[in-house]
Amino acid sequence: VSDLFWPGDERAGGLMSDVALLRAMVAMEDAWLASLVAAGVAPATARRPVQDLVRADDVDTLSRRAEADGNPVTGLVALLRERLGEGDAARWLHRGLTSQDVLDTALVLSLREVLDRLLDDLRAQVRSLRALAEQHRAAAMVGRTLTQHAVPITFGLKAASWLSGIVEAAEGLRLVRVRLAAQVGGAAGTLAAAAELARLQGLADPPAVAVALRASTAGALGLEARTSWHTTRSPVTAVGDALVTCTDAWGHLASDVATLSRPEIGELAEGRGGGSSTMPHKQNPVLSVLVRRAALTTPQLAASLHLASAGTVDERPDGAWHAEWATLRDLARRAVVAGSQTTDLVAGLRVDTERMRATLDAAVGLYAEQGSMAGVAGGEPSGPYLGATDLTITAVLTRARTFLEETA
């Protein structure tokens, strides 16, 4: 896995890679086959673990075949059956499922790894930012609004504000994490094939058996069971929105760092700036730049998921569904890369509190508002004019601690 077009992509490792998707698809087939056997729908002889039947280099073959079928599942089922050889396992494999069941569930399984990785990064960021907010709780600096000097703040408050956005994004992520659901609907969401198999085997209440198969498969995969969402795609858009809410929070932080590390401001610096191919003195805020890049492109990917959701039609859609896969992959990987870069960025952030202080002391009009207040209420302006800065930092730190405890 390498990507010259998206420096840092290797941070995402194999997450949402072809191989990860392949393994997740096979995991779904395996769980379903096991459920069929456990429920007595398929005979015990049909139980063969299938997860070891594929190799990483199968993705190439499957990928090439996928176009003819419109998705990679049909080819995978053929491949697995071929490798299972003759017998009950090959005969029962995939029976009752449709390709969308397998691919949707595999995407969900792959996304779960992404979400777990992101939550790790978010937790690390929360820890770093708590430390920064604590350490610089009282480090006064200029507050800026619409690019201009406004009133004083402390760097602790700025760190707490970043932290607040990150905790908020993380909580959104947790919410979608716990609601991840398997897709088990069959050809048109009715579970007709599964129920038919149950009937043919003489089981009582075939529809209930089919629903139970969904539940046991989902359970085996650690996912929620829910009625088929082939054409109601809010489970997909919810993940997309949560991911973008993360890149928003990181983009905001990175924009602040990029701004405050301008030489004329110089209040922040990345721990290790990137070099220039021609100017050795330069220390570019490379992580910030790369995080900003992600934040600029991911909202449009999430919009594509919504457009796909809105464009579904019939019992399974004619293009809208297909638009989701790579969009989710790109969105997820970019979020992982940006998340990991942000973790490094905040961990290594260098804070020049003296420069902050100097700028504050030299700023013009920074206490004009304070003076106006004296004009309103009478009396004399006094003190550092930091208002509830400290209380706010404490409130955010408390929320952050709760988050860390709840996700420990």
Added chain:
Amino acid sequence: VSDLFWPGDERAGGLMSDVALLRAMVAMEDAWLASLVAAGVAPATARRPVQDLVRADDVDTLSRRAEADGNPVTGLVALLRERLGEGDAARWLHRGLTSQDVLDTALVLSLREVLDRLLDDLRAQVRSLRALAEQHRAAAMVGRTLTQHAVPITFGLKAASWLSGIVEAAEGLRLVRVRLAAQVGGAAGTLAAAAELARLQGLADPPAVAVALRASTAGALGLEARTSWHTTRSPVTAVGDALVTCTDAWGHLASDVATLSRPEIGELAEGRGGGSSTMPHKQNPVLSVLVRRAALTTPQLAASLHLASAGTVDERPDGAWHAEWATLRDLARRAVVAGSQTTDLVAGLRVDTERMRATLDAAVGLYAEQGSMAGVAGGEPSGPYLGATDLTITAVLTRARTFLEETA
């Protein structure tokens, strides 16, 4: 309010209109002034209700002035002070707030009306769709995937599937509805001016007083109090995402109706189709068409909110914030119009179960899968091949009833 460019816009009435925003801004100024007085920060003589001081036709003046200030609040404060005349109310008005506090809170108040209106419509849709799903629970029709005939479903299942998407969207909307928060941060989010005023009045613990002012103002407006979110904009993007999740669900439903009302299919028809300027025989599925229009344009508006969120910088941003206002307005109004149209659409939907039955009976290969299952498990295909259709409908109806009860 009229809009030749967006037929049906009048359904949104005054929601998120200039006048609504003006009144909401004044409501915020009023609540804040009352809190200042109640807390003893401002003298009792400063308490003057300001809500009646503006008229609808002030929006014109304020709008013209807004560009010079970059937002409409500065002009509004000047106008209110002028109308209050000399005295304590004019002197104390707005003290401690910044323009973003007023505008953000006003937008939240305006959005609350939008969300309430949408929840009404969603509840109406849920009721109509429950009735449709019940009534047509067993009305068999062709299930279609990738535009082609697949296996049988019932129209009740299709209605339940729409219903499921709509309940999901409605629950997302409720979630953002209860979390709507006031914005009270002062110039740079520190509440410095408010605390300074408290100090000048000799109150104990001025920062705590400032925080209490935020709480009492938020409480008076029926909003949550939270630390300043001037630059952490997930409260805004969460509303946008929830609105788009609604238009997604409606767009999906409308696409289905538009497709199934094609003359060659003829299984559904809008209660009252739109005419043609030149072809009197035509019955266009106008509501579906207009709902689809909304679903096609709103995801990009929500993406703009995310881009604005990611692009915030400093203590208050230099353009990103300004991009939110009209985007939220357009997104909210389009959602309201589409929601109202969808309510009419589902209420008036005509279902031709005979045509459904006829198409089903004529369909080729619809039971091929059923035959395959017999090939796998042995035995003979039998029955209508509807699997867990009935159980699924029941599950969705149960969820819908719970939703209606919880929101009653």
Added chain:
Amino acid sequence: VSDLFWPGDERAGGLMSDVALLRAMVAMEDAWLASLVAAGVAPATARRPVQDLVRADDVDTLSRRAEADGNPVTGLVALLRERLGEGDAARWLHRGLTSQDVLDTALVLSLREVLDRLLDDLRAQVRSLRALAEQHRAAAMVGRTLTQHAVPITFGLKAASWLSGIVEAAEGLRLVRVRLAAQVGGAAGTLAAAAELARLQGLADPPAVAVALRASTAGALGLEARTSWHTTRSPVTAVGDALVTCTDAWGHLASDVATLSRPEIGELAEGRGGGSSTMPHKQNPVLSVLVRRAALTTPQLAASLHLASAGTVDERPDGAWHAEWATLRDLARRAVVAGSQTTDLVAGLRVDTERMRATLDAAVGLYAEQGSMAGVAGGEPSGPYLGATDLTITAVLTRARTFLEETA
């Protein structure tokens, strides 16, 4: 026309307003009726000017009616016929057209006014930027890359770079301006009704008559005639793309101004900054902020036009077309407002060349690259290290002059 949600909106005046659209629709009906009569398809008695039959306050009625028909044309035709009273004009009005013909052409006519207004602004900007580039041709300043100091440039070069982007955008606009075409296709793009009328009147070669009617109508309106583009929407997306290319160029310029007017940098300032509701000392770069706002939201509007274009189906589409109208309106008005604001911004821009010089002199490592070159080629670094700055400025100025001459 006022808009609290989009400060500065009044700069767009009546462009792309409901009234402008109404008048443009009537202009189309008028031109078509005149063509019918001139070609002998309709009798001379059918020739009645219709442009004065509508009033501004008709938009309200038409707007309310538009939803039932799915567009405002059907209602307009009914209104015009009613006002024409009995007789040939009422009978012949609109015959041969479909509502999309009228609305598409009206949008094109409205957009033409927008493009002309934008070209005026672009010309004004080109003049201002030429003057800035000339005046500050040699005013050395720090060149910045990835936020850090790189090598010297002059402010003249920066102005020339902005100018280059603006000329490029303007040339794109001219290109779409000259290609604006009328829409005349009839119900399904065949001109069947027009040809039928010609046949019924006994004219020779009715299809050729119909095509000639299209040509004469387009000619009367000053538009290109082309085969019906009901479902091939690149004429629409081309306008959208050209508009966004303008807001891109302005957004870039405004971002530079916002950055360089930060107090720590202070090299540029808007002629007249906006105030703060609470901090009288602040001079916010309001125009830059408002222009940036437009640049952040317009790309998504242009994307909506492309999505609509890609989503067309049949002979006239079921929602995709309807999504274009308000999108075009919003995109066009925002471009006009941003264009006008940019004109003011560059006209009033204050350039602090002393501050530029001082920053340059204090910058660290700015000539490191120059030293490296001496290391490569031998010899000693010397001179201001401005390379082809002057030649580049001259090249851009030449191109700008050509543009001004060609559009004079």
Added chain:
Amino acid sequence: VSDLFWPGDERAGGLMSDVALLRAMVAMEDAWLASLVAAGVAPATARRPVQDLVRADDVDTLSRRAEADGNPVTGLVALLRERLGEGDAARWLHRGLTSQDVLDTALVLSLREVLDRLLDDLRAQVRSLRALAEQHRAAAMVGRTLTQHAVPITFGLKAASWLSGIVEAAEGLRLVRVRLAAQVGGAAGTLAAAAELARLQGLADPPAVAVALRASTAGALGLEARTSWHTTRSPVTAVGDALVTCTDAWGHLASDVATLSRPEIGELAEGRGGGSSTMPHKQNPVLSVLVRRAALTTPQLAASLHLASAGTVDERPDGAWHAEWATLRDLARRAVVAGSQTTDLVAGLRVDTERMRATLDAAVGLYAEQGSMAGVAGGEPSGPYLGATDLTITAVLTRARTFLEETA
């Protein structure tokens, strides 16, 4: 190259791949080094071809290193110098360039291959559609508007309409193809290093030498020379817009095919439909579905390019530029895949003119408009009511022939 997430991706082969980008970057370094020597800026001993110094598997190393530098160029230069060993070539390589020069030019070179490939496909489509329009010029079918039957058309007209959109898109592509320009600006767009080297070598008029180096490098690469466009990105957005205009045209065509191949309509069928994993009878319109997928996602990618363009700041931007690379890659590859699929789609399209005829004969009210015209003009309705269908087809075919001749 395989992609399970985007079936059909292998159609794009190595276009815009990591290896293609690597080779294009090296081509740029090579052309520049040759120009330096040819101009007498570098000594003849510095001329060493560098194109064979890299291997496909270098992309992995370069990709991993790219993050630290923020782009892959710095690592590439180091690698090439290492492989050149000691000597003049290593010393002179890349002197005068900045990383953005190399990467921008490499992207342009890679895009040129994409555009050429697309133009081949567009030409093939034009040929197929011409044949379809000719063959079915008179094959009457129902014209549909807003999903409903309107008036008759012929399938030749529909094919001509698709053709018209495709020729239009192709002409836009040609326009950007001929304007592709090299990027040669040096660290901040001034060509200072190149001019400095010329000065150190004692050449006359060093700035002019630097500009001439740009021209000769561009010429050697077959690209236009233009003043540096580091921060004026319309050359990038123009490519994006042209690509999306293609996917729009294909998406429209594919939507029509998907609709008309519904079993209830059955007028069109893909030459070879895709199978189902569980329903052997199904013939899914797979190519249409996959093309629609592209059309649904590419507009947002083009919007990202515009956002990047609008977000540039300074002499080289802090994230906006970096957002372009993968966006361009994805947009370009998806366009190539969709283009190739559309070529197959139109080449293999099966047209059921009998079914068209039958639907037309059974349609209700299809001649109602014709009757109305008789009511207006007097006389009797007569004939097939196809208006200028034939003339329109001829006009489009003529334009298509011109296009083919001009691009032969």
